[in-house]
Amino acid sequence: METLGQASRSGRLLEIAAWTTEAGLTGVAEHELLRGFCERAASAGIPLARATFGIDTLHPELEARIFYWRRDGDRPISTDFVPFDRANVRDLWLKSPFYRLLQSGEKLLRLRIAETPRGEFPFVDDYRELGMTDYVALVDRFGAAGSIGEMDCTISSFASDHPRGFADIDLDALGFLVPGLGLAMKSIAVSRIAETLVETYLGRDAGRRVLSGHIRRGVADRISAALWFSDLRDFTRIAETVPAEQLIPFLNDYADAIITAIDGAGGDVLKLVGDGILAIFTQDEAAASCAAALAAAKDARQRIAELNRKRAANGLSVTDFYLGLHVGEVFYGNIGSIARLDFTVVGLAVNEVSRIAALCRSVDQLVLASTAFAEQAGAARSELVSVGRYALRGVSRPQELFTLEPREKGL
Numbered sequence: 001m002e003t004l005g006q007a008s009r010s011g012r013l014l015e016i017a018a019w020t021t022e023a024g025l026t027g028v029a030e031h032e033l034l035r036g037f038c039e040r041a042a043s044a045g046i047p048l049a050r051a052t053f054g055i056d057t058l059h060p061e062l063e064a065r066i067f068y069w070r071r072d073g074d075r076p077i078s079t080d081f082v083p084f085d086r087a088n089v090r091d092l093w094l095k096s097p098f099y100r101l102l103q104s105g106e107k108l109l110r111l112r113i114a115e116t117p118r119g120e121f122p123f124v125d126d127y128r129e130l131g132m133t134d135y136v137a138l139v140d141r142f143g144a145a146g147s148i149g150e151m152d153c154t155i156s157s158f159a160s161d162h163p164r165g166f167a168d169i170d171l172d173a174l175g176f177l178v179p180g181l182g183l184a185m186k187s188i189a190v191s192r193i194a195e196t197l198v199e200t201y202l203g204r205d206a207g208r209r210v211l212s213g214h215i216r217r218g219v220a221d222r223i224s225a226a227l228w229f230s231d232l233r234d235f236t237r238i239a240e241t242v243p244a245e246q247l248i249p250f251l252n253d254y255a256d257a258i259i260t261a262i263d264g265a266g267g268d269v270l271k272l273v274g275d276g277i278l279a280i281f282t283q284d285e286a287a288a289s290c291a292a293a294l295a296a297a298k299d300a301r302q303r304i305a306e307l308n309r310k311r312a313a314n315g316l317s318v319t320d321f322y323l324g325l326h327v328g329e330v331f332y333g334n335i336g337s338i339a340r341l342d343f344t345v346v347g348l349a350v351n352e353v354s355r356i357a358a359l360c361r362s363v364d365q366l367v368l369a370s371t372a373f374a375e376q377a378g379a380a381r382s383e384l385v386s387v388g389r390y391a392l393r394g395v396s397r398p399q400e401l402f403t404l405e406p407r408e409k410g411l
Helices: 004-026 030-043 087-094 097-104 122-129 168-202 204-211 235-241 244-264 286-313 348-363 371-375 378-383
Strands: 050-056 064-070 077-081 108-112 134-141 153-160 220-232 268-273 276-281 321-336 341-346 367-369 384-390 399-404
Touching: 004 030, 004 168, 030 050, 030 064, 030 168, 050 168, 087 097, 097 108, 097 134, 097 153, 108 168, 134 168, 153 168, 168 204, 204 268, 204 341, 220 235, 220 244, 220 286, 220 341, 220 348, 244 268, 244 276, 244 286, 268 341, 276 286, 276 341, 286 321, 286 378, 286 399, 321 348, 321 371, 348 367, 348 384, 348 399, 371 399, 378 384
Parallel strands: 321 367
Antiparallel strands: 050 064, 050 153, 064 077, 108 134, 134 153, 220 276, 220 321, 268 276, 321 341, 367 399, 384 399
């Protein structure tokens, strides 16, 4: 028969489980979730001194997210793990209890600190110096249908500095509670992954709109925007001459420089088409949007110049970019088939900006802006100088085009 003390402890554990579920449903930040869990577990009598929780993620640069709790810490700690192919990280991983558990297929590994041979797990020697007495590592695996990429489990560890370490009842309590913690963490991680993916592949603003529910086919907003269309100079020739294994790094280097400049000026990249980039600037006023686009253009010019110096020093191919700038009304939303939608902009202004960019080659200018852009640029108009009137393919009347003043080009 369960004693009064056991019934009280069981009630506390159920309260922790309920709190963990609620925190996961409401989207409490992961490090706060771990702190709340550990503080409640310690109050329920589990002698916790330290805890670690980790989960893989789906991110262009990060391998996993790791969270730490210290009983005497001022604040919870989180760490983004770089890919495991980095030598120092991979070495730590291969010598960790988690790697052993994943290789063996087991769920739990317990280490009595005093009884663990020195050097078997590097961190144990540090824990011994910190006064830890007991340690348990846990792996909670997902089924195939619940996995996302390499996110197929959660890993967690708990350490105690109590003289006797963990009692069996403590391990049973952790075995009961930790899967719920893992499910709550996974729920938050999936939301984070969804946000990362849509912003990475659709752009920041488009990604936020999709996540907020703007996913119906044919639904588009009419917006005014400054439009950016750029592509790389002589890309076809370069693609035919550089070794195949250098082409993707080449594109990545130049895309990173240009996109970083656009993002930094408050723009949103909507589409990458080979070496081409389509972006919009939608500040509160047209003049602010145009000024932001020009700021991005100047920043990108400087970044490309620095990139070219580095690549040339390493004997790698270099190039520059042509840029067309325009401003006008566009439709911004979901376009495509029932099975495949794209969240982008369409309209006459989009066609015009791409043709302005294409004209850079024949006009021998790296940057060309439309009459409408110059007229609505406000104070930034002083940064532009006319290069004459030109006919755009598909546009009935020639228009005056502008480029950056030589002093503004940063060249």
